Amino acid sequence: MNRLAALSAPSVLGQSHGDGDGDGEFAGTYAEARDRFRRRAAEVGARLASHPHPADPDLACDVATLGDPAAPTKIVISSGVHGVEGFAGSAVQAAWLKHARSATLPAGLNVVLVHAINPWAFAHATRTDERNVDVNRNLIDHAQKPDPNSDYSALVHLFHCRTWTADENLVAYRALQALQQSADGARSAAAMAAGQSSHPDGLYYQGDAPSWSSEVLNTVLIEVLPAAQTLVWIDLHTGVGDFGEIVSIDFSPPAASGGVGSRPWLSAVPITAADSAFGIGGVPPYRGVVARHVGQRAADIGVKAACFVVEFGTVDDFTMFRADRLDRWLRYEGRLDPRHDALRREYRDAYVPPSPTWREFVVRQGVALLAGAIFEAGDAYVTGSEQSGCVE
Numbered sequence: 318m319n320r321l322a323a324l325s326a327p328s329v330l331g332q333s334h335g336d337g338d339g340d341g342e343f344a345g346t347y348a349e350a351r352d353r354f355r356r357r358a359a360e361v362g363a364r365l366a367s368h369p370h371p372a373d374p375d376l377a378c379d380v381a382t383l384g385d386p387a388a389p390t391k392i393v394i395s396s397g398v399h400g401v402e403g404f405a406g407s408a409v410q411a412a413w414l415k416h417a418r419s420a421t422l423p424a425g426l427n428v429v430l431v432h433a434i435n436p437w438a439f440a441h442a443t444r445t446d447e448r449n450v451d452v453n454r455n456l457i458d459h460a461q462k463p464d465p466n467s468d469y470s471a472l473v474h475l476f477h478c479r480t481w482t483a484d485e486n487l488v489a490y491r492a493l494q495a496l497q498q499s500a501d502g503a504r505s506a507a508a509m510a511a512g513q514s515s516h517p518d519g520l521y522y523q524g525d526a527p528s529w530s531s532e533v534l535n536t537v538l539i540e541v542l543p544a545a546q547t548l549v550w551i552d553l554h555t556g557v558g559d560f561g562e563i564v565s566i567d568f569s570p571p572a573a574s575g576g577v578g579s580r581p582w583l584s585a586v587p588i589t590a591a592d593s594a595f596g597i598g599g600v601p602p603y604r605g606v607v608a609r610h611v612g613q614r615a616a617d618i619g620v621k622a623a624c625f626v627v628e629f630g631t632v633d634d635f636t637m638f639r640a641d642r643l644d645r646w647l648r649y650e651g652r653l654d655p656r657h658d659a660l661r662r663e664y665r666d667a668y669v670p671p672s673p674t675w676r677e678f679v680v681r682q683g684v685a686l687l688a689g690a691i692f693e694a695g696d697a698y699v700t701g702s703e704q705s706g707c708v709e
């Protein structure tokens with residue numbers, strides 16, 4: 318069987334998910350997600366490594382490698398950088414593993430699945446780590462004086478609240494909407510999400526030191542990069558984009574650094590480029606992003622790298638605004654509020670909608686995305702492209 322035939326097989330591309338089992342791939346808890354990931358990785362003969370979290374021995378970042386660890390072309394799929402969003406990324410990883418038994422990887426290519434980079438936040442259905450560090454803003458040089466981000470400070474009154482009421486949420490949202498009517502206001506509203514160092518209890522806090530998750534990421538890079546010539550890294554997220562929309566944000570290093578970001582890596586699924594998805598405010602000038610860090614580390618040693626965030630859109634703008642405000646409030650002022658657990662579930666539903674239609678879509682498209690990346694990378698860079706045999 319040639320590579321195209323092998324990778325187009327329904328079991329690999331996920332076309333067999335039309336029976337609705339995509340919804341069932343979503344775990345109810347972090348523990349369930351972890352068990353399923355490890356079990357399915359073991360069933361396909363993947364090499365498994367675990368990085369236990371120091372705060373809780375039941376939490377870990379697990380890494381499964383399928384295929385030859387020394388293969389020069391690597392496809393890495395990571396989940397759970399923003400904890401709660403890991404329910405979706407984990408479902409995609411687990412679904413792909415379920416069907417990987419019948420998959421055939423091109424010679425010279427392996428697949429690395431990084432499950433729950435931020436397991437503490439995954440287990441607590443929140444975004445940031447145990448110190449409120451946004452891991453996807455933390456990959457910065459902490460020896461440098463941090464940029465406090467004046468746009469965040471200017472808008473902090475809209476996102477930080479002492480009490481939790483529907484009226485306050487609407488007033489704050491309408492104030493934000495009014496601000497976004499002007500180009501400068503829209504730019505400021507986008508820039509506030511870039512990362513900030515002035516409010517350790519705020520959103521997008523970049524931290525004052527590498528997070529545990531960032532250290533695990535660097536450990537994974539030390540294992541993956543030395544044998545690599547080409548790297549495709551897709552970091553799965555939710556929350557950006559309309560309901561059911563898939564948005565890619567390209568953090569590949571510049572071509573001059575050996576980047577291969579212009580490759581149509583994501584052509585397997587209908588996808589919206591970030592420029593059009595973020596509206597007039599534009600893509601926030603993100604700092605400390607995992608995917609950019611990966612690309613830079615790869616480029617530093619001459620590895621060609623394509624590094625993307627892929628977002629699965631969830632809810633409308635107001636519900637997302639309310640959710641981000643809510644997550645912060647629940648971590649601080651609302652810790653002992655009698656509505657805490659119910660509101661935490663509402664937060665989770667904003668990033669991981671319970672809709673079976675949405676969940677089936679995410680699993681089907683996520684598996685297709687991974688299969689497409691394998692095909693693209695194998696087609697572009699693997700020489701002597703005979704099949705290497707089953708991954709089992």
Ligand SMILES: [Zn+2]
Nearest residue numbers: 399402554555
């Ligand atoms: Zn995210």
